[in-house]
Structure formats: C-alpha cells, structure tokens
Amino acid sequence: MSIIKYKTLKDVPKEEFLVSGTPLCAGCGALLVMRLFHKALGGDVVWVNAAGCVTLMATFPYTPLRSSWFYVAMPSAPAGAQGIRDALDILIKKGKLDPAENLKVVVITGDGAASDIGLQATSGAIHRGLDFFYLCVDNEAYGNTGFQASSSSPMGSGTATTKPTHLYPAGNILPKKDLFEIWRSHRPPYVATISPSHVIDMLRKVEKSLNFKGPKLFLALSPCPTGWGAETSESVKLARLAVETGIWPLKEAVYGEVTHTYIPLKRRPVEDYLKVQRRFAHLFKPVKNESVIAEIQKQVDEYWSKVER
Amino acid sequence: MVLNMLTGSQAVAWAARLARVDYIPAYPITPQTEIIEILSEWVRKGEMDAMFVQMESEHSLLTAAGTAAATGARVFTATSSQGLLYGFEMLYNIAGWRAPLVLVNVARALAAPITLEPDHNDVLAARDSGFLQFHTENVQEALDLVLLAYRVAEDHRVLLPAIVNIDGFHLSYTRERVDLPEQSAVDEFLPEYKPVNPIRASAPVAKGTPVLIPPLYSFFKYQMHMASRNALNVFRDAAKEFERIFSRTYAPVEEYMLDDADTVIVMSNSFTSIGKQAVNAMRGEGYKVGLLKIRLFRPFPTDDIIKSLRGKRCVVVIDQNISVGKGGIICPEIAEALYHLEDRPKVILPVIAGLGGKSISLEEIKHAVKVADRLASLRAGPDGPLLLFREDEAMLVESLLKLASGG
Numbered sequence: 001m002s003i004i005k006y007k008t009l010k011d012v013p014k015e016e017f018l019v020s021g022t023p024l025c026a027g028c029g030a031l032l033v034m035r036l037f038h039k040a041l042g043g044d045v046v047w048v049n050a051a052g053c054v055t056l057m058a059t060f061p062y063t064p065l066r067s068s069w070f071y072v073a074m075p076s077a078p079a080g081a082q083g084i085r086d087a088l089d090i091l092i093k094k095g096k097l098d099p100a101e102n103l104k105v106v107v108i109t110g111d112g113a114a115s116d117i118g119l120q121a122t123s124g125a126i127h128r129g130l131d132f133f134y135l136c137v138d139n140e141a142y143g144n145t146g147f148q149a150s151s152s153s154p155m156g157s158g159t160a161t162t163k164p165t166h167l168y169p170a171g172n173i174l175p176k177k178d179l180f181e182i183w184r185s186h187r188p189p190y191v192a193t194i195s196p197s198h199v200i201d202m203l204r205k206v207e208k209s210l211n212f213k214g215p216k217l218f219l220a221l222s223p224c225p226t227g228w229g230a231e232t233s234e235s236v237k238l239a240r241l242a243v244e245t246g247i248w249p250l251k252e253a254v255y256g257e258v259t260h261t262y263i264p265l266k267r268r269p270v271e272d273y274l275k276v277q278r279r280f281a282h283l284f285k286p287v288k289n290e291s292v293i294a295e296i297q298k299q300v301d302e303y304w305s306k307v308e309r
Numbered sequence: 310m311v312l313n314m315l316t317g318s319q320a321v322a323w324a325a326r327l328a329r330v331d332y333i334p335a336y337p338i339t340p341q342t343e344i345i346e347i348l349s350e351w352v353r354k355g356e357m358d359a360m361f362v363q364m365e366s367e368h369s370l371l372t373a374a375g376t377a378a379a380t381g382a383r384v385f386t387a388t389s390s391q392g393l394l395y396g397f398e399m400l401y402n403i404a405g406w407r408a409p410l411v412l413v414n415v416a417r418a419l420a421a422p423i424t425l426e427p428d429h430n431d432v433l434a435a436r437d438s439g440f441l442q443f444h445t446e447n448v449q450e451a452l453d454l455v456l457l458a459y460r461v462a463e464d465h466r467v468l469l470p471a472i473v474n475i476d477g478f479h480l481s482y483t484r485e486r487v488d489l490p491e492q493s494a495v496d497e498f499l500p501e502y503k504p505v506n507p508i509r510a511s512a513p514v515a516k517g518t519p520v521l522i523p524p525l526y527s528f529f530k531y532q533m534h535m536a537s538r539n540a541l542n543v544f545r546d547a548a549k550e551f552e553r554i555f556s557r558t559y560a561p562v563e564e565y566m567l568d569d570a571d572t573v574i575v576m577s578n579s580f581t582s583i584g585k586q587a588v589n590a591m592r593g594e595g596y597k598v599g600l601l602k603i604r605l606f607r608p609f610p611t612d613d614i615i616k617s618l619r620g621k622r623c624v625v626v627i628d629q630n631i632s633v634g635k636g637g638i639i640c641p642e643i644a645e646a647l648y649h650l651e652d653r654p655k656v657i658l659p660v661i662a663g664l665g666g667k668s669i670s671l672e673e674i675k676h677a678v679k680v681a682d683r684l685a686s687l688r689a690g691p692d693g694p695l696l697l698f699r700e701d702e703a704m705l706v707e708s709l710l711k712l713a714s715g716g
Contacts, residue, residue: 044510048376055519063515068508070379071517072372073402079369082362083334083376084508090331090360091381096501101509121372124365 006203013039022064023056027232029222030054030137032196040206046103050077050118052110053144075117077107078125081132111138111152115177126186126215134217139224147227151177156292157279164282170292180219184253188215192252195221197240201261221248229278241273246300270297315487317480318343320448321413324455326357327495331382333361334373338392340477341415367392371399378408381504390417390431403470404439409462410470417477418665426666427476429630433638439533441471442607444577448485451475460547463502466539476579498554537608561610563602564617570599572623572678577603580663587674611646620652623681629663636694655685662697673697
C-alpha cells in the first residue's frame with residue numbers, strides 16, 4: 001500500500017449505497033458499520049445474508065440498498081456466497097457474462113450465525129479460499145429474536161437466556177468465543193476487527209483487503225441499544241469505550257500475521273464500559289459484584305500483556 | 310446412436326455433461342459418490358467446461374447450488390438420504406427462489422436404523438418442497454429424465470428445481486445398456502438456460518427477502534403451486550420434442566398391460582421392474598392384472614391417474630416408504646385422485662413393501678393382488694396397510710434378534 005486514501009473523516013466517500021429508510025433500530029451499530037463499509041467497497045456488491053437483525057433491512061417490497069441483496073438461510077450465507085461467486089466466475093469464463101457485470105460478494109451476518117450455526121459453512125468457505133468478504137456485525141447475542149445469548153456473548157452479560165439470578169449472579173458464565181482467532185487459524189489473506197467508532201481504521205482496512213484474492217473477513221463491534229440497554233445516541237460512544245478499555249482490540253491479520261492497528265496508550269478501566277449498559281447492570285446493583293468485574297478486567301489485561309508494543 | 314453399458318451413476322453424470330452444466334457443488338454420501346467422482350474427473354481433465362466444488366455439507370451444497378442457479382448458472386448436483394435431510398431447509402428455499410436446477414437423489418432408506426439400501430422416504434420427504442419430482446425405473450430413464458428435468462425446470466412457465474430419483478444400488482450401481490445421446494441432439498433439445506432477474510452489477514436485485522404480509526406470502530406460495538401445475542403440460546410438450554429427437558416416449562405415468570386389467574398394481578422407481586415381472590407371471594396364470602408406474606410424482610399427474618385407473622376393480626398401491634403412524638405416502642394421493650369418480654375402483658389396497666431395500670418377490674405381489682380381490686368380493690375395505698414380508702425373512706429376523714439378545 002503506497003497511497004493511503006483515507007486520512008481524516010473528510011476522506012470518507014460521499015456516495016451513499018445504503019440510504020435512509022430501513023426497519024432497523026435507531027442507533028444500530030450494524031447499520032452504521034454497513035453504511036461505512038459499503039462506501040469503501042463501492043457499489044458493485046451483492047450482500048449475502050444469514051438470518052439476523054440485518055435480514056429485516058430488505059423486507060419485500062423495500063430495500064434501502066442501491067446494491068444487490070440475497071437473504072439465504074441462517075446456517076449457510078458463506079455457501080450462498082460460494083454459489084454466487086462461482087456462478088459469476090464460470091459464466092464470465094465461458095463468455096456467457098460480460099465481465100462488467102461482475103460483483104464483489106459480501107457475506108453479512110450477526111454473531112450468532114457467524115459463531116454458532118454458520119461456523120461450519122464459514123470454515124468451509126475460508127478453507128476453499130473463496131474470494132469473498134465476510135462482515136460479521138457482532139452485537140454479542142441473538143438480537144433479532146430478543147437478545148438471547150450466543151457464543152459471542154461476553155462473560156458477565158445479561159441476556160434473555162442468561163438472566164442474572166441468585167444462582168447465577170454473573171448472568172452469562174461462558175466466555176466469548178474468539179471468532180477472530182478461529183478465522184485466523186485458517187490463515188486467510190485478511191482478517192480484521194473494526195469498530196463504528198474508528199471510521200478511518202475501518203475504511204483503511206477495507207481498502208487494504210481489496211488487494212487480496214480470497215477470504216477477507218471483518219469482525220465489527222455492533223452496539224445494540226435495545227439489547228445492551230443504552231441510549232440510541234450512545235452507540236458510537238459505547239463502541240469507542242470498548243476500544244479504549246481494551247475490550248475490543250482493533251487489529252488485522254494478513255495471512256495469519258497479527259498487527260494491532262490501534263493500541264490505547266492508557267486503557268480505561270473496563271468498569272467505564274460496563275456500568276453504562278443495562279446488560280451489565282447486575283454487576284453494579286444492588287451490590288457491586290467485584291469479583292466478576294475484576295475477572296473481566298483481568299482477562300483484558302492478560303490479553304494486552306501479550307501484545308507487543 | 311451409441312449403445313453403452315452404464316451404471317445409473319454414470320448415466321446421470323453423462324446427462325449432466327450432455328446438458329453442458331456450468332456448476333456442480335458436491336458432497337459425498339453413499340450411494341451417490343460415483344456420480345460426483347466421475348464429474349470431478351471430467352472437469353479436472355478439461356472434458357467438461359464446468360466448475361466442480363466440493364462443499365463441506367449438503368446444507369451448504371444446496372445453498373450454493375441454489376444461489377448459483379439464481380445467478381444464472383446451469384447447476385447439477387446429487388445427494389442421498391441423510392444428505393437430503395441435512396440440507397432439507399434449502400430445498401424449500403431453492404424452490405421459493407424459483408431457482409431451476411437438477412438434483413439427483415440416489416434413494417437410500419433413512420436412519421435410524423441407519424442403512425444403505427433404498428426406499429423412498431428420503432425423496433418423498435421433499436414432496437411438499439416445490440421441487441418437481443421424477444422417479445426412474447431404469448438407467449436409460451435416469452439419463453433421459455435428467456435432460457427432460459432441465460428443460461421443464463428452466464421453462465419460464467415453471468422455474469422450479471427438480472429432483473430426479475434413482476434407487477441406490479439397484480440403479481446407481483447396476484449396469485444396463487444405454488443409448489447415449491449425441492451432444493448435437495441434446496443441444497437441439499435443451500436450449501440455453503435464461504435466468505430471470507439474475508444478480509448483475511447493472512441491475513441490482515433483492516432476492517430472498519422476508520415477506521411479512523400474510524396475503525403476500527400466500528400469493529408467492531400459490532404461485533409456486535400454479536407453476537408446478539404448469540409443469541404437467543410443459544413436461545408433455547417437452548416429452549413430445551424428446552420423442553421426436555430421441556425416439557423414446559415419456560408420459561407422466563407408464564401403463565403396463567392395463568387395457569383389460571381388473572386389478573392394477575401401482576408402483577414407482579426401480580422395483581417397478583419386479584412388479585412388471587409379477588404381472589407377466591400372473592398373466593400366465595390367468596389373472597387380469599396390470600401395472601401403473603408413477604414417473605412424475607410432482608406435479609402429481611391426477612388426470613393421468615384417473616384415466617388409467619377409473620373403472621378398474623382393484624388398485625394395489627405398493628408404497629416403498631412408510632409414513633409412520635399412517636401407512637404409505639403415495640396411496641392416499643391415489644385414493645384422493647379417484648374418490649369423486651362414479652366408476653372408482655371398489656378397493657384401493659395400501660401396501661407397504663421393500664423398506665430399506667427389502668426385496669419384493671413375485672409371490673408377495675401375487676398375495677397382495679389376492680387380498681385386494683378378496684376384499685372386493687366381500688365389498689370390504691382394507692384394515693390398514695398390508696405389509697409384505699416373507700416367512701423366510703421373518704425367520705431370519707428372529708434368528709438375528711436372538712443373536713442380539715445373546716440367546
């Protein structure tokens with residue numbers, strides 16, 4: 001990469017591919033990520049979707065997208081991408097399709113489809129070296145069905161199926177599955193985490209990924225006002241807090257080699273991030289659950305202690 | 310015309326090749342493997358200008374098959390039994406996307422208990438999905454119906470995917486003499502696939518979107534039904550064209566010695582050949598018996614069935630499948646087709662036979678015919694389905710049960 005296209009917010013492309021008028025919630029992190037992500041990708045895109053909140057974006061007869069969309073099924077969006085990619089390739093190769101009709105194929109799913117029911121299909125597509133993009137918008141639960149726990153829900157969070165009780169004061173007791181590492185273990189050309197709070201970081205990563213043929217995988221933190229219990233206007237702030245506390249590291253891996261693209265000089269305590277969300281409220285009220293908060297902090301500290309500076 | 314000795318697997322692979330398919334997503338399962346081994350080899354040798362991709366499951370293979378067809382590729386794939394069930398969700402989706410492709414199902418009975426030989430619970434489970442269903446008796450028919458299936462499925466009055474069923478082992482691994490069509494003749498019969506609203510940069514589309522308004526859902530679903538009904542006449546016309554080019558005739562049903570028959574045996578797929586042998590044998594003994602083979606199962610050829618079965622005394626429906634707690638799956642469909650006729654048969658005998666590939670002997674078929682005849686004489690109805698099971702088989706089962714219990 002000799003020229004870096006995106007330096008300041010002024011460099012964000014003006015052209016909109018995802019326009020207003022969607023049934024998604026106000027303050028939806030996924031919507032913000034998709035809108036920005038799309039700007040960096042350009043308009044010749046087909047989104048391939050697995051069941052999740054984002055599925056409601058295109059509800060017959062409406063779509064807010066100026067690009068194409070294909071809702072497939074919950075477990076197999078990457079396989080849907082495979083069929084489209086392969087069909088375009090073979091039709092172009094056989095001379096049945098004008099190469100000008102080619103499209104970038106982009107899988108868009110939530111964390112439930114990515115980490116749970118669709119993990120097999122994702123692994124298959126990455127293993128086959130499919131030339132596609134995968135954007136996982138991670139709101140850390142099954143948001144569309146009412147915020148039940150997924151394997152991406154963080155330890156200590158309350159969800160509709162991990163409600164804090166006197167027997168389970170922490171709420172969710174299971175750790176968050178490390179999808180970045182699962183993806184990276186396949187050694188694809190490009191894997192990155194992104195956040196709607198760090199727009200230039202996001203756009204640069206998309207731009208960089210365009211240089212690679214093969215799987216290009218993005219894990220985006222997606223604040224969820226309804227599930228996380230925060231004001232709709234707070235989504236970007238929450239995403240920034242996740243980055244500044246070190247809970248959501250911004251990084252990329254090129255053929256498996258990890259680089260952190262943003263290292264907070266002085267990480268804020270995780271408490272700053274936790275205490276402003278209803279899903280963690282039980283850690284603070286009626287009594288503060290010091291041990292769980294300390295455990296979360298410890299995990300973050302341990303993570304960063306291994307990051308080379 | 311070239312005559313070859315081909316297995317069912319080889320024949321359907323040849324059909325895919327002659328159809329000039331673009332895309333073959335695959336996942337191995339016994340007894341389908343020979344089909345995908347052959348196709349992958351042809352693609353790897355450059356003998357077929359197609360893309361072969363081995364997926365990681367049937368669910369994914371069906372997803373990729375469907376989206377590729379919706380993108381405008383001619384798609385072929387094959388699976389069987391557990392594989393069909395594993396990908397089941399996608400059958401309804403592919404049909405709903407109106408993505409025409411051809412899926413060969415190599416019939417194999419369903420677990421549990423897990424087994425290898427065929428019955429039709431796998432393919433009939435897909436009965437309501439929107440896939441057209443062609444059931445084949447022999448290797449030539451398997452090859453020909455794959456070609457016909459493409460022609461019907463891709464017709465814009467239909468635009469539905471199709472399953473061509475071949476029985477595992479009995480067809481897939483059995484070598485028969487086959488007339489392998491010339492490429493030029495197939496090209497004449499099968500025009501290039503013209504997709505409707507494919508995914509293109511110049512014309513963005515939204516596919517598979519949720520339809521949250523119930524009347525809209527009803528509308529789209531019933532559109533599929535009407536398209537499937539259209540397939541009856543589209544198939545008849547395509548079959549005429551097929552006959553003109555290849556000199557082989559295919560109707561939605563096949564009548565065998567039906568003209569003067571009192572009793573008609575209804576069967577489908579490869580065991581129909583045994584049924585025909587039984588008819589021959591019984592004819593020699595003076596029985597006025599014939600056979601009706603169901604070739605096109607979806608859309609259901611109601612009119613053909615009425616034409617063939619009205620006025621007959623007895624109908625014996627041999628279901629090589631079981632809807633547990635009810636009986637055979639095909640028999641109620643036959644009965645419903647005939648119910649309102651003044652001259653409907655006196656007896657429609659539901660028979661269960663050949664589950665898990667259990668052989669059906671001539672004696673068993675004769676027994677079923679006799680039971681139907683007796684019921685007709687008594688003006689009585691059947692008391693549930695009749696299970697065909699021989700004494701020697703019962704003894705074998707008993708001895709194995711003894712072994713299992715350590716006795």
